Amino acid sequence: MTVSEQLSELDKIFAHGDLNTLFQPILSLSEQRIYGYEALSRGPSTSPLHAPLPLFSAARQCGRLGELERLCRKTACERFCALNLDSLLFLNVCPELLLEPDHQPGHTVEILARLGLPPERVVIELTEQMPISDVGLLQTALQHYRAMGFSIALDDLGAGYSSLRMWSELRPDYVKIDRHFIDGIDRDPVKREFVDSILSMARASRAKVIAEGIERSEELATLMEMGVDLLQGYLLGRPQECPEFDVQHYLVTLNRQFLGGADNLSMLLIDQPAVRADTTVPQVQELFSSQPRLSSLAILDNTQRPVGIVHRHVFSEALRKPFATDLFARKPISRLMTLDFLAVEQSCSLQQVSRLLTHRAEQRIEENFIITRNGGYLGLGRTIDVLARITEQKTSKNIRTAPASANQLL
Template sequence: MTVTEQLSALGLILAHGDLHSLFQPILSLSERRILGYEALTRGPSNSPLHPPVTLFAVARHAGRLSELEMACRKSACRRFKELKLDGLLFLNVSPESLLDPAHQPGRTLKMLQAFGIPPSQVVIELTEQTPTEDFNLLDTALHHYRAMGFSIALDDLGAGYSSLRLWSELRPDYVKIDRHFIDGIHQDAVKREFVESILKMAKASRAQVIAEGIELPEELAVLAEMGVDLVQGYLLGRPQEHPSRDARALLPPMESIGSMNEESSDLSALLNEQPAVNEDTPIHEVLEAFRARANLNSLAVLDARQRPVGIVHRHLLSEALLRPFATDLFTRKSVNRLMSTDFLAVEMGQSLQQVSRLITSRARQRIEEDFIIILDGRYRGLGRVIDVLKLITELKIQQARHANPLTLLPGNVPIQQCLARLLQQRRQAVVCYVDIDSFKPFNELNGSICENNEQLGGLISMIVSTIEENFELIPKQASSTKVQIKQPHRQR
């Protein structure tokens, strides 16, 4: 499509208002509700200007960006009102359109009044695509919006040309972290440090943080553990013409959002719902499946009852077919001729720690190979060895970060997380809290007692013996116990 044709297509779109508005939900984890929706625009479905990147690039080149953004806002407000959506409406606005001399202040307010949408329900979301130079003029424009009752959000923090300066000078009500820092955050300590620093800055500036671009349950779990409350992404809802209104249908259960640990209740965080093949499937069909999906490393082989009987690894199949005449001999045969029956299958109910032990006990298990995840013996999907190792490493780092520096035992954070999980899962448990009087001055005077593991172990053994001496466990029911105090003598 030539430049002239693009400009002509843009002119037709603006003349007829041929734009489509989609809405993506922004959710609050703590309140389990939809805070609002971000309005996103697409061009005509049969047009080369359908993708937003192309559409806005052409408008910017033609000097009609401000005109296009106003048309997008009008389309979004009309559709938001027609759908009767609740919550806030986030409207994308570029700083350069606000600084455009042709920009007419007050048009957005008049448009909202026409649709019956109060300004307090609208968030102006600044999306920076080009460098912003006139901060004073931009500050004046945003103060104008604030004076009319709008809230301000800063989009793609960390990706723009001057987003940190925009934050410090404009003091937005909402800050949206760029997807780059959310993607794979459960596997990247640097990204977690970045998000933690953003949370501290947001607290100081009284801004609310929105993590956008969440696509994996592991990313959501880590963000929730770090204290991020407002979330957005494909995992929770894609941009749609008719978005969901029910937060409960979008958010996973609270127990699955809670921090993942070695004794977590299942392996859902590791599950990849990959296709499987029947044991009678011809090998040439298996080859086609691997060719069609470059990221597919393994295929589970199932019997008629959907139970795994073998596994085919890409690299082993390739090696087998590289032998002389192997292709002619095997491609029309069943996959059970080349599948491996030496595979690891684990139930969904097993813990991460148990799976880790099973993997490390298998001498021939390769790091790039997959294992099979089953539920009640039936195939559910595949898990990757490398994911288990990464998750175990991340958990060890988390435990070390929150450990007591003196005893290296779990600190307040993991203790609170454990209690929260027990309450959420409604599991019966007995908690014993031990408070040693005057321990701090004792340790300062006799610090050497905790300077090596042997002496520390002796101290802990002494505490346990004291507990057993002064507390009696009396059975209450078959599934629970009751602690009765027997007039403990105080030891200092």
């Protein structure tokens, strides 16, 4: 297409707001649900600019990339709310546009306010297509978005111009591993080493890792075995205008196919009452005093969903500080609860939970984790019990597969 033809097609799209938004699911294994949807924009089905590559390429050549991205964001947010999707919304944003002098930082917030969608449910996903000359300026722009409640994701980790440097300096909440490193990971030990390194760095920087571009069951099995929790790809769900996805049925199938079946957390569940976030610190102190064996206490919101956890050793250390007893005498436990906690669905397998516990940087063996059903609080599980069961299973397997002794052979 000539530049004039591209401009003509873009004029039509902008005049009628004629864009389609597809949504591709991101699954969470630990939470056994759809964690979020990535919004993917397409031009009109009859237009030569239908596919994303020619669409965004034409807008860039015509100097209208910013205008196109704003329309994409508006359309995606409106469609996301119209479909009433109960998850996070991942919005692709070209980082170079955040650095333009005429960039309007309040544009997305205005759209969300009109739709009643809180920024906390939106992830700004940086798609690195061009080298960034001023990372410091980009960092300032992202701090502005974070202050408004948005989370930040770095897309295509390992494929960009300086993605590791951007990760180090921008400290995103999510990193998405480039499809190149997922393709054939089951057959390539170097790719497994790369992903394992990414998981280690993510633990250090408290970022969540998303493996995208999963297309084969062998790739999925390998990633699950490595402890990757957030997964995306055609194998799990293709982009759709109206996503229909039976996540519970699919995850049960995954557990049976890759993780050995129905060995879930029911046998480890501790029926321990939880408390609400507005419970006072002295009330929690009394609970720990009256239950000497209680090592952790889940904190719930008004909908009975976990929002934090209090571990006895952390709680005790906080109250031993000078004047702490007086300082927290009337304060809610939300002031002392730990936000970095592990919550897993009851239907998760022991292997899944074991890997998640192993990959947590600060999980101590005496600390409990939270068990949920459909996101609601069910009870607690003990880390030591999971490790004991896994060891028992491995020992049993080794006994069954051990070679016969000399006496047995005679």
